[in-house]
Amino acid sequence: MDIEVPQDDPTGEVHRLVIVDGTYFNGWCVLIAHNGTHVIGWQWCDKESKAAWAALFKRFPAPDVVVTDGGTGLRAAVDQQWRRTRIQRCYFHIRAAVIRHTTLNPRLPAGQEILVLTRDLMRVQDLDAAATWMGAYTSWEARWESSLKQRTYAKKGVERHPWAKPNQNWWYTHIRLRRVQGLYRQLIRDDSLFAFPNEDYIEDRQRTVERATSGLEGGPTSGIKHLLRHHRGMPDHHARRAVDWLLNGLTEHPHDPWILIQRHHQES
Template sequence: MTPPSNQPLCGVCATKLVKNGKTSAGRTRWRCKNCGASATRARTDVTAKAQLKEFIGWLLGKDSQRSADGGTGRSFRARTGWCWQIEVPQPAPTGEVHRQIIVDGTYFQDWCVLIAFDGTHVLGWQWCDHEKKIAWAQLLKRFPAPDVVVTDGGRGLRSAMDQHWPQTRIQRCYFHILAAVRKHTTLNPRLEAGQEILGLTRQLMRVKDLDAAAAWMGSYASWEAQWEALLKQRTFYRPGTDRPRGVGRHRTWWYTHRSLRSVRALYRQLIADDSLFTFLAADLNDEHSPPVARTTSPLEGWPNRAIKDLLRHHKGLTGDHARTAVDWLLNTLTEHPLDPWELAEQHRRRAKDSTPQKPVTEEPLGPEAYGTGITAEDGLWSRKGWAGRG
């Protein structure tokens, strides 16, 4: 960016000023050769640029405000307080069709930020209170439909994809599949059926080709067939029997192994959606392109981790300040980060344009209330003293 101009003009005759030494405070003194006027110039642009650089350095770093100014931090907050008002816009859409987009949401305080990531750069983000269809739709509609989306199966995403990216294939994150299965079976399943399905889930991480995928599908089909009778077992209500969570009082029976049935329902849905082994599809793998991710780890381990680290380094930020801090961070992770000073100049121009102008009043032609004051001839002067007394 071109540095601010340092060629002031005379405020009297608009002639170019020349340097004429310094003041006792160390500021440059300027003099007009035409009319001899002398002046100093306050470089508010240079000062603001230095303050913004200091603010961004602190915000994206690990230092506290105390260490930023070597004191209590009050002077730092006074200098850089205006920087919190700068809005960081979303990256401009380029129209590029991406081969894969990894999406995920991360939570902090009362906010959730949904992030779209191509494996190398952040493509965009969306703020919401929690993952839901309308929030995902606002994010997805900014980009052309990619070939595949890698997701953890967050709520509302599938509905938003059906609306905006109906032809895009899905690859479910293996780590999140394992977490969902472990939630139902625990780390040490009591039943043999639970031990087997947990072991099969762990084997997913070792599937790296189509032959291994076919073998895994065969093992899962065998698991369903072997334990079909077990999964159909029912428990009937008797006085004193505790009802499982989610079973209404009107129910007289429920399935005994509800957790294992939930695992089976999860895998049946994944198989029906064809979202288990999308990363192995032949048309998505060629020698000129990097492999499709099978987990959301690239997003979890970079942008999401960076957000958590940022908020941990600057504990105590208000909700608005935390959102602004995350906006600045995500901007640095885009392919073409926006220049902070250009954003600051836009903010300063908007603030200047929105400043209300002092109304211009017409100067009266004569003295105030001209022609309406009382005179001695009117006999209306206030009477004082002993006048009129005998």
């Protein structure tokens, strides 16, 4: 029986926190919104984009904080639909991005220090710790300023790095560290590093704002991957319907499929 899962109309409830993430399969992407306890909605699309995220966001009032891994078009959609909402970038995705550039065993002292700072970021819990971390990061930039600006010039006997274009006469020697610097500068500029220890939340210590999308990735997203892995071969429309029902089961008030059965379903 091919029973479509209806998504409930928005209740108007303002969520303090919404965690969002997208997962791909068979050329499709499903964007999921979660309030830290239950799935509150999802949106199908072919890829993450401003339009796709906006279609999901406009179903709900703006939350205080949205936790994200920084998906394509998400920032623009938040600015359009949830203008007063603060963005908290997922710490685990930040750490993974840093490690892609530094590796787990950086050779240079500057890389070793920024990796330690990134690990320290995982332990920030309050405004004082956030201020201390920012001071340490600013000191890192100042200490390694000359190294970060160091250039290598193209000449005979000098190996051309893979990221240097054929017509480049010079390139930054430590481009990977500069990319880490660019990542952190962007996060600081966007004010998306420390949304969770905002003064508005300090007195509410029993309801800590999440700093990662891991709760979503370890729940609905993991469930989707498990479902599709153990039911390989389903046509796309069956797979999507199966995902719909899985997500329905993770909402606060799941629909009972038996209540939705109509006579034409039984006759098909």
